[in-house]
Amino acid sequence: xxxxxxxxxxxxxxxxxxxxxxxxxxxxxxxxxxxxxxxxxxxxxxxxxxxxxxxxxxxxxxxxxxxxxxxxxxxxxxxxxxxxxxxxxxxxxxxxxxxxxxxxxxxxxxxxxxxxxxxxxxxxxxxxxxxxxxxxxxxxxxxxxxxxxxxxxxxxxxxxxxxxxxxxxxxxxxxxxxxxxxxxxxxxxxxxxxxxxxxxxxxxxxxxxxxxxxxxxxxxxxxxxxxxxxxxxxxxxxxxxxxxxxxxxxxxxxxxxxxxxxxxxxxxxxxxxxxxxxxxxxxxxxxxxxxxxxxxxxxxxxxxxxxxxxxxxxxxxxxxxxxxxxxxxxxxxxxxxxxxxxxxxxxxxxxxxxxxxxxxxxxxxxxxxxxxxxxxxxxxxxxxxxxxxx
Amino acid sequence: xxxxxxxxxxxxxxxxxxxxxxxxxxxxxxxxxxxxxxxxxxxxxxxxxxxxxxxxxxxxxxxxxxxxxxxxxxxxxxxxxxxxxxxxxxxxxxxxxxxxxxxxxxxxxxxxxxxxxxxxxxxxxxxxxxxxxxxxxxxxxxxxxxxxxxxxxxxxxxxxxxxxxxxxxxxxxxx
Numbered sequence: 016x017x018x019x020x021x022x023x024x025x026x027x028x029x030x031x032x033x034x035x036x037x038x039x040x041x042x043x044x045x046x047x048x049x050x051x052x053x054x055x056x057x058x059x060x061x062x063x064x065x066x067x068x069x070x071x072x073x074x075x076x077x078x079x080x081x082x083x084x085x086x087x088x089x090x091x092x093x094x095x096x097x098x099x100x101x102x103x104x105x106x107x108x109x110x111x112x113x114x115x116x117x118x119x120x121x122x123x124x125x126x127x128x129x130x131x132x133x134x135x136x137x138x139x140x141x142x143x144x145x146x147x148x149x150x151x152x153x154x155x156x157x158x159x160x161x162x163x164x165x166x167x168x169x170x171x172x173x174x175x176x177x178x179x180x181x182x183x184x185x186x187x188x189x190x191x192x193x194x195x196x197x198x199x200x201x202x203x204x205x206x207x208x209x210x211x212x213x214x215x216x217x218x219x220x221x222x223x224x225x226x227x228x229x230x231x232x233x234x235x236x237x238x239x240x241x242x243x244x245x246x247x248x249x250x251x252x253x254x255x256x257x258x259x260x261x262x263x264x265x266x267x268x269x270x271x272x273x274x275x276x277x278x279x280x281x282x283x284x285x286x287x288x289x290x291x292x293x294x295x296x297x298x299x300x301x302x303x304x305x306x307x308x309x310x311x312x313x314x315x316x317x318x319x320x321x322x323x324x325x326x327x328x329x330x331x332x333x334x335x336x337x338x339x340x341x342x343x344x345x346x347x348x349x350x351x352x353x354x355x356x357x358x359x360x361x362x363x364x365x366x367x368x369x370x371x372x373x374x375x376x377x378x379x380x381x382x383x384x385x386x387x388x389x390x391x392x393x394x395x396x397x398x399x400x401x402x403x404x405x
Numbered sequence: 406x407x408x409x410x411x412x413x414x415x416x417x418x419x420x421x422x423x424x425x426x427x428x429x430x431x432x433x434x435x436x437x438x439x440x441x442x443x444x445x446x447x448x449x450x451x452x453x454x455x456x457x458x459x460x461x462x463x464x465x466x467x468x469x470x471x472x473x474x475x476x477x478x479x480x481x482x483x484x485x486x487x488x489x490x491x492x493x494x495x496x497x498x499x500x501x502x503x504x505x506x507x508x509x510x511x512x513x514x515x516x517x518x519x520x521x522x523x524x525x526x527x528x529x530x531x532x533x534x535x536x537x538x539x540x541x542x543x544x545x546x547x548x549x550x551x552x553x554x555x556x557x558x559x560x561x562x563x564x565x566x567x568x569x570x571x572x573x574x575x576x577x578x579x580x
Contacts, residue, residue, distance in 0.1 A: 115563065195560065198568040219545055225555035241540035246550025253471075271574050290469040297424070318572050345572065359561055368556055373545030376538070397538025 017405065018156030019384045021071045024062040025392075029382045032072065035152060035160035040087035043164030045100060049177040050077035050154045052384070052401040053102075053185055054211045055278070055326045057392050059144070063279055063302060064328045066129075066145030075102035075142040076185040077154025078177060084164070091165035098168040099183045100154060100161055101353030104140040107166035118350035123163055124149045138350065155384060157405045169357045172365070178372035178402065179364055182216070186400075187371050188356040190216025190276070193324035194224050195356070196347040197272040204228040206261060206270040206314070207247070208307045210238035212400045213324055214276035215374050218245045223369065226272070230264060232257055234282075237397045241374070261314045269316035278325030279303035288333060295332060302329035312339045323348035374400040381405045415525035419477055422522055423467030425515075426480065430460025444508060445501030446494045456490075459483055474530075477523040484516040 020030040035044060053076050058064045078099040084092050092098070105117035112120050123140035124130050126149055130137035133147055140162065143153020152159060161167055171180050190213050199205060205221040207214050210233035221229045222245065231242035234253035243249050250260045261270060281289070281304045288306055295301035311321050312335050321344055339346075363369055376399045379387055387401045433440060434457035441450040463483065466476035491512065494505040546553045 195562045196566045198562065198566060198573075200568075200573055201555065201558075202574055215545075220557075222546075222550055222554055223557035224560060225558040236537035237540050240537070241543050244541050244544040244550075245546070246544070246554070287469065290465075293420075293468065316574070318574075320568065320572075343572075345568070347566070355563075363557065367547050368553075370545050370547075373543040376540075397540070399540070 016157035040085040042085040044083035045079040047079040066147040072152040074153030074155030088165040182371040189351040194220035199224040204270040205272040209277035210242040273311040281306040305331035317342040418522040419473035426464030433457030445499040
């Protein structure tokens with residue numbers, strides 16, 4: 016089969032690789048009909064995340080048709096069913112899964128020993144996202160093996176297009192969780208850093224959950240225009256001061272809820288801390304650039320909440336934790352517990368409350384995937400979200 | 406406002422020259438006398454140290470001050486100064502004339518890279534003059550955002566994700 020394969024920094028190729036097969040009775044094989052490039056794939060593309068190996072198949076946002084089912088998954092899945100596959104693999108049986116904390120499933124990471132050493136305790140296995148999270152082949156391919164398939168799926172009813180439901184596998188529940196874990200109140204101002212795909216979903220989630228005001232921060236004009244379409248007041252950080260504008264928009268009090276939809280590769284304009292981060296990252300003394308986290312801590316209203324759906328990989332420096340402690344801020348973060356939200360979100364899509372396909376700007380074949388990685392990374396051609404058709 | 410795009414190849418080149426400026430400037434500042442001796446131009450030790458300060462300034466500008474184009478052109482101007490200064494060491498009386506020729510070759514390469522990088526940055530800006538894609542019709546919502554505000558406030562959010570009452574900002578009784 017054909018698949019997008021990681022070969023090194025900024026080197027992803029569409030290769031021919033062996034077809035996957037069942038390896039466990041709870042497995043299923045899915046023929047991929049649509050998959051997407053996620054913003055967090057760019058951390059792998061730019062090789063800021065450790066644990067990738069040459070030959071790894073990319074992709075953790077995908078859907079398709081079930082073509083083969085292991086004996087222990089047959090009670091839950093049938094050949095021919097249409098499914099979205101969540102990026103977090105979950106067993107359903109461990110203590111964390113029973114609590115709904117699927118992103119920290121205790122059993123699905125087959126490289127648990129390595130993850131235990133790195134994180135203290137393992138987190139869930141993820142598709143196509145380094146050997147620290149299991150080294151599972153990803154879904155930017157014609158076929159994919161889905162472990163724990165009796166749990167790790169969202170069945171899709173007929174009548175909905177791939178484009179409407181594909182993002183149930185990652186960015187829609189990720190944006191939703193980012194807003195939901197802020198427990199948005201009708202008097203809240205919610206500031207969202209980053210208007211990429213997750214940021215766009217977060218903006219709409221915050222609006223639907225009833226925020227009085229949603230403020231979106233970015234500097235890419237087309238991303239800001241899409242954020243505005245979703246009801247956000249926008250701040251272009253290349254043209255105006257984020258701190259001053261946020262204070263203006265909140266009567267000097269600061270936003271009650273701040274959401275980092277950027278993660279480890281934050282760009283900032285002419286700030287000393289961003290120069291410092293770049294220098295340390297270049298010298299491999301720091302893995303993540305923490306400008307957004309620092310700014311959120313600074314601007315957030317005391318006793319407010321910071322929510323972090325953006326992906327961080329390792330170490331950050333010059334982190335104003337004293338400011339956070341003294342302001343009494345609440346932190347909410349983590350990979351997305353995808354299936355905690357998908358039943359509700361699927362209903363909302365079916366009812367027409369939201370159509371997540373608004374974010375798609377490019378649809379191409381799998382063989383054009385490598386060049387689309389670059390287009391997406393460089394924000395060329397108005398690119399916000401790429402869907403690939405294997 | 407000047408246009409530049411972080412992460413582009415032109416930007417990567419500008420940042421590369423920025424790091425080079427910082428490193429080379431530090432070397433000129435710290436080892437100005439040694440460099441002057443190597444060139445057979447001891448009388449220019451102070452000037453070489455001053456050029457180090459100039460290089461460091463350009464490096465900081467390229468890496469931290471937003472639009473890198475003015476700083477790239479500042480580097481080109483600095484390259485011209487370097488060439489003019491080195492040319493004074495090309496006389497037959499200088500026993501280190503060969504070293505001066507080597508240094509001139511290196512500065513010529515740096516100048517070519519600076520001019521190339523500046524050109525790339527300007528081309529990038531020209532390309533960006535095409536209007537950005539307009540996504541103002543892409544709300545993803547069936548009605549105007551204000552009409553959709555709060556449509557999902559009945560969403561099933563687990564209690565453990567709720568903010569403790571004492572940390573909620575809205576007045577008692579609201580929400």
